[in-house]
Amino acid sequence: MAKKTMRQTTRRKSKSKAKTVKALKKAKAGKAAKVKTPSAQIDADIKALHGELPQWSPAEVEEAFRRLQAAMPEPKGELIHINPFTLLVAVVLSAQATDAGVNKATPALFRLADTPEKMVKLGEAKVRELIKTIGLFRTKAKNVITLSQKLIAEHGGQVPNTREALQELPGVGRKTANVVLNMAFGEPTMAVDTHVFRIGNRTGLAPGKNPLEVELKLLEAIPAHYMMHAHHWLILHGRYICLARRPLCERCVIADLCKWPGKTTFLRTDATVSPSP
Numbered sequence: 357m358a359k360k361t362m363r364q365t366t367r368r369k370s371k372s373k374a375k376t377v378k379a380l381k382k383a384k385a386g387k388a389a390k391v392k393t394p395s396a397q398i399d400a401d402i403k404a405l406h407g408e409l410p411q412w413s414p415a416e417v418e419e420a421f422r423r424l425q426a427a428m429p430e431p432k433g434e435l436i437h438i439n440p441f442t443l444l445v446a447v448v449l450s451a452q453a454t455d456a457g458v459n460k461a462t463p464a465l466f467r468l469a470d471t472p473e474k475m476v477k478l479g480e481a482k483v484r485e486l487i488k489t490i491g492l493f494r495t496k497a498k499n500v501i502t503l504s505q506k507l508i509a510e511h512g513g514q515v516p517n518t519r520e521a522l523q524e525l526p527g528v529g530r531k532t533a534n535v536v537l538n539m540a541f542g543e544p545t546m547a548v549d550t551h552v553f554r555i556g557n558r559t560g561l562a563p564g565k566n567p568l569e570v571e572l573k574l575l576e577a578i579p580a581h582y583m584m585h586a587h588h589w590l591i592l593h594g595r596y597i598c599l600a601r602r603p604l605c606e607r608c609v610i611a612d613l614c615k616w617p618g619k620t621t622f623l624r625t626d627a628t629v630s631p632s633p
């Protein structure tokens with residue numbers, strides 16, 4: 357009798373193990389994950405833009421940044437620069453261009469000109485030639501030269517550390533000023549680019565109809581102890597995980613907190629399948 361019970365238990369165990377293996381195989385093949393259709397994702401983005409998604413509670417915000425910090429303890433901006441001046445130039449060049457595209461052109465430019473004086477001496481035609489692979493290069497070359505002239509004439513060749521003075525420079529808007537204030541001067545600013553705007557709206561962290569609305573909500577919602585790096589955590593999360601067309605929800609550390617109806621959900625199988633932390 358005891359032998360029969362043991363045989364039954366062993367059979368039950370191996371049956372359950374086989375089920376688990378099968379479920380895991382299914383999950384690995386993506387069958388346990390329900391990826392929303394592109395049109396469902398677009399609808400979800402429209403809902404998010406109209407403020408129809410619930411917002412995160414302070415506890416959820418804290419938890420999200422705790423996880424982002426754990427995943428990337430020292431997040432860094434990806435634009436190549438040597439000093440505040442080259443950072444300012446790189447950010448100006450990055451408008452409507454990718455950081456990777458800017459980084460292809462700037463090392464040669466910065467080798468020749470890493471100060472406003474050298475940039476002016478280099479001249480607009482040479483700058484244009486060096487940055488011609490970047491979109492809007494003609495306007496950007498002109499801006500780089502005139503902002504260098506302005507820095508020499510009005511700021512002793514130094515990059516100013518106030519938003520007002522920065523935004524008076526040609527080609528420098530609020531977003532660029534925020535990046536420079538954060539990265540060059542250690543101010544807890546929040547630059548809202550396309551990635552941060554998307555994440556603010558999708559997740560429920562800071563829904564808003566325009567970048568300024570999202571920026572102000574982020575400044576209000578994010579705890580002070582996360583503000584210094586918050587901008588980079590959000591940008592990097594948007595650039596590599598929460599992609600515009602096909603967000604990688606299965607690799608997202610904040611997937612369970614995210615309120616976006618377009619996110620990939622994970623069906624329950626015999627083995628519990630959840631996004632990896």
Ligand code: SF4
Nearest residue numbers: 598603605608611614
């Ligand atoms: S789960 Fe993560 S990757 Fe997916 S939409 Fe939400 S924040 Fe983006």
